[in-house]
Amino acid sequence: MKGSRRVFVASSVGGGLAAGLATAGTAEKKPKEKQVDRRPFGRTGAEVSIYGLGLGSAFHKPFADDPEGAHQLLERALDFGINYWDTARGYEGSEELMGPVVEKHRKEIFLVSKSGAKTYDAFMKELETSLKNLRTDHLDLYHMHNFQPEKGDTDAKAREGAWKAAVKAKEQGIIKSFGVTGHSGADILIEVVKAYDPDALLTIFPANRPDSGKYENELLPLAVEKKMGVIAMKTVKHVRNSDEKPSELIRYALSLPGICTAIVGTGEIGHLEANAKLATAFKPLDDKHREKFADKVAMNIPTGLPQPWDLPGYEDGLLA
Numbered sequence: 456m457k458g459s460r461r462v463f464v465a466s467s468v469g470g471g472l473a474a475g476l477a478t479a480g481t482a483e484k485k486p487k488e489k490q491v492d493r494r495p496f497g498r499t500g501a502e503v504s505i506y507g508l509g510l511g512s513a514f515h516k517p518f519a520d521d522p523e524g525a526h527q528l529l530e531r532a533l534d535f536g537i538n539y540w541d542t543a544r545g546y547e548g549s550e551e552l553m554g555p556v557v558e559k560h561r562k563e564i565f566l567v568s569k570s571g572a573k574t575y576d577a578f579m580k581e582l583e584t585s586l587k588n589l590r591t592d593h594l595d596l597y598h599m600h601n602f603q604p605e606k607g608d609t610d611a612k613a614r615e616g617a618w619k620a621a622v623k624a625k626e627q628g629i630i631k632s633f634g635v636t637g638h639s640g641a642d643i644l645i646e647v648v649k650a651y652d653p654d655a656l657l658t659i660f661p662a663n664r665p666d667s668g669k670y671e672n673e674l675l676p677l678a679v680e681k682k683m684g685v686i687a688m689k690t691v692k693h694v695r696n697s698d699e700k701p702s703e704l705i706r707y708a709l710s711l712p713g714i715c716t717a718i719v720g721t722g723e724i725g726h727l728e729a730n731a732k733l734a735t736a737f738k739p740l741d742d743k744h745r746e747k748f749a750d751k752v753a754m755n756i757p758t759g760l761p762q763p764w765d766l767p768g769y770e771d772g773l774l775a
Contacts, residue, residue, distance in 0.1 A: 490536035491734040494715045496565070497684030499632045499654055501595065503565050503716045505709055506734035507539030507686065508532055508727075513720030515549040522552055529556040531724050533563055535731040541657075541686070541718045542589075543569035543600055544581050550588035558590035566591065569600035569636060573613060578620035582629065596655055596684075597621065597630040602637035602647055610643075611650035618651050638689060641669035648677055659689040660714065662699070662707040662752040671711060679713040687717040699752055702733050707748055710739035 493502040508514070508529075518525035529540075540557075542549040550568060557564060566589065570581035582597060599617050602608040621633035634655030637644050644658055656678045664671055678685050687708035691701045708717045721727050740748060 488534045488536075488731070489735045491731050492737045493536070493538075496715050497654060498682040499596075499684055501565055501631075501684075503539040503684070504535075504537045504734065505716050505737060506537055506705075506730050507541055507716040507718040508537060509688065509718035509720040510540060510542040510549045510553060511546045511720060513722040515546055515552055517722045518552055519548055522555075525552045526556050528721065528724050528727060529553065530560075532721075532727060532731075533560055535728075535735075537727075537731060537734075538563060538565045539567070539686075539716050539718070540564050541567045543571075543598075544585060545569070545571060545600065550585055554588055554590040561591055565595045567596040567598070568594055569598035570617070571600040573607075573617050575616035575620045578617040579624070582620070582624055586629070593629055593631065595631045596634055597624065597632075598634040598636045598655070598657060599647075599651075599653075600636050601639075602635060602643050603639045604643050605639065608637075608643060611647045614647075632684070634684070634686075641666045641674045645669075645674055645677060648674070648681065648683070652681060653683065655684040655686065657686040657688055657718075660687040660708040660711060660717075661689050661691075662704055662749050664749055664753065675711065675713050684715050685713050687711070687714050690717050691719065698755060699748075702729065703748070704752075705730065705733060706738075706740060707745060707752075709734075709737060710741075710745050 491504045491506050493504055495501075496503045514525070514528075518528075532540075540553065542553060544550070557566060568585040568589065570578050570585070572578040572581050578599075582594075585594065585597070586592065599614055599621060602614070607613055621630065624630045625633055632654035634653045634657060635644065635647050635651065636657040637647075638659045641658075644656065647653075648656065656674075658670060658674065659665065660670060660675075675685065690705045690708040705717055705719060708714055719726075719730055721730075
């Protein structure tokens with residue numbers, strides 16, 4: 456990775472500055488939006504918006520031929536102080552769409568991407584590509600992406616090379632922290648957390664409490680004990696069949712002790728604004744109401760129904 460780090464310098468505004476000063480007294484100022492809540496992100500020292508942008512298929516597919524629309528959505532997120540931006544090498548086109556806005560507002564963003572590579576060299580190569588696409592010289596968080604026992608991740612050692620690459624990149628300052636992700640059972644993630652002691656964990660926390668509640672009852676307390684930053688995903692997908700409002704499904708995950716942020720697949724400004732409202736002056740469910748809500752949701756999900764992300768052809772990032 457030597458020589459791969461890049462520093463981007465903002466372009467001079469030149470004559471445009473003088474013109475701006477001339478009209479500053481008469482130009483209308485855009486009202487400042489109420490800012491979404493933030494929480495400390497584990498042991499990293501950073502604070503992140505409790506609503507994070509999930510910039511997978513729900514983002515890059517509708518904007519594949521509309522980069523200006525993508526940039527407008529991202530700029531709108533910044534209006535609300537939404538700083539947690541999640542993408543991945545596997546989200547085709549997402550990093551490239553984000554790049555121009557990231558370059559312009561890098562200091563305002565907690566920037567996250569992921570690599571599914573398992574070897575040292577492949578992980579480093581993907582990290583370099585992420586940096587290039589996102590137009591930055593560092594990432595705030597880079598994940599070892601999607602541990603799946605059925606695809607060779609039978610134990611934590613299956614990605615020893617990628618882990619060594621992540622540690623090296625962190626030592627060099629190319630990434631500020633590293634994490635792990637997965638949604639194929641809590642057991643493999645518990646093993647990975649114990650083996651690698653990552654800074655962050657991204658996994659599923661839908662209200663129907665899959666895997667017999669292990670994500671909440673075993674994995675989450677372990678992550679909290681290790682002072683990890685925990686990100687909830689899949690808060691809406693699948694449990695949307697429960698007929699509960701998406702906002703309440705997101706609220707459930709954000710009410711779990713130890714959750715720092717919930718990423719939500721975002722492709723429409725209207726949805727973004729509604730989620731931002733939920734995450735502003737956030738009102739969590741107490742333990743009693745959270746348990747009752749989970750029971751209600753679970754009653755509407757047929758027992759044994761495969762999770763959408765376990766079905767053939769599933770595209771990660773489609774909905775959070």
